[in-house]
Amino acid sequence: xxxxxxxxxxxxxxxxxxxxxxxxxxxxxxxxxxxxxxxxxxxxxxxxxxxxxxxxxxxxxxxxxxxxxxxxxxxxxxxxxxxxxxxxxxxxxxxxxxxxxxxxxxxxx
Amino acid sequence: xxxxxxxxxxxxxxxxxxxxxxxxxxxxxxxxxxxxxxxxxxxxxxxxxxxxxxxxxxxxxxxxxxxxxxxxxxxxxxxxxxxxxxxxxxxxxxxxxxxxxxxxxxxxxxxx
Numbered sequence: 001x002x003x004x005x006x007x008x009x010x011x012x013x014x015x016x017x018x019x020x021x022x023x024x025x026x027x028x029x030x031x032x033x034x035x036x037x038x039x040x041x042x043x044x045x046x047x048x049x050x051x052x053x054x055x056x057x058x059x060x061x062x063x064x065x066x067x068x069x070x071x072x073x074x075x076x077x078x079x080x081x082x083x084x085x086x087x088x089x090x091x092x093x094x095x096x097x098x099x100x101x102x103x104x105x106x107x108x109x
Numbered sequence: 110x111x112x113x114x115x116x117x118x119x120x121x122x123x124x125x126x127x128x129x130x131x132x133x134x135x136x137x138x139x140x141x142x143x144x145x146x147x148x149x150x151x152x153x154x155x156x157x158x159x160x161x162x163x164x165x166x167x168x169x170x171x172x173x174x175x176x177x178x179x180x181x182x183x184x185x186x187x188x189x190x191x192x193x194x195x196x197x198x199x200x201x202x203x204x205x206x207x208x209x210x211x212x213x214x215x216x217x218x219x220x221x
Contacts, residue, residue: 004151008149032208034209042214042215043199043212043213043214043215044152044199044212045212046209046210046211049209087151087152095140095142095157095159095165096154097142097154097210099144099151099152099153100151101149101150101151102151
C-alpha cells in the first residue's frame with residue numbers, strides 16, 4: 001500500500017460546481033498535512049495547510065480525519081483558473097514529506 | 110524576494126556526462142531538499158539538508174551527490190548521468206521540519 005494515495009482523476013467539472021478530493025495516508029503517526037497545487041510544467045505551490053479542526057480559505061475547505069486517516073479538499077464555485085493538479089502532502093518522521101501522485105482537476109466553461 | 114531559484118532550467122546530457130544543478134533560497138530557511146518528479150510517481154526525495162553542514166539520503170539517492178555550500182545554497186551533482194535520471198528536478202526549502210516547503214521552478218533534465 002502506498003503511503004499516500006490519491007485518485008488521479010481527471011475530475012471534469014463545469015464552472016460553478018463544487019468538487020471534493022480525498023487523500024488517504026497509511027502512517028498513523030503522520031504529523032502535518034498540506035494541499036499543494038501544481039500547474040502543468042510548474043513547481044508545486046502551497047494551497048493550504050490542513051489542521052485538525054479543519055480550515056477554510058475562501059472557496060477552499062480542508063478537513064483532516066485522523067481516525068480514518070484521510071484528508072479532504074473541497075472547492076466551491078469552481079473557476080476555470082482552478083484547473084490544475086492537486087497534491088496531497090503528509091509529513092512522517094524527521095524530515096520526510098510524502099507526496100501523493102496528485103489529482104487532476106479540469107474546470108470546463 | 111526571489112524565493113527559491115534553480116539553474117539551469119533545461120539541460121540535455123549524454124550518458125556518462127556529469128553536471129551540477131544549483132539551488133539557492135533567500136528566505137533564511139534552515140532545511141533544503143532535492144526531489145525528482147516522474148510521470149505517475151509523485152515527487153520523490155533524493156537528498157535533504159536539515160541544516161547548514163548536514164546532508165542525508167532520501168528515498169532515491171543512488172547516482173547523486175549533494176553539497177550544502179552555505180545556508181542559502183544546496184547543489185545536486187550527477188557524476189555519470191544515465192537515461193534513468195531523465196526527470197524534472199525540484200529544489201525546496203522550509204523553515205522547520207514540519208512546515209510547508211517552498212519550491213524552485215525546476216530543472217528539466219534529459220539524458221540521452
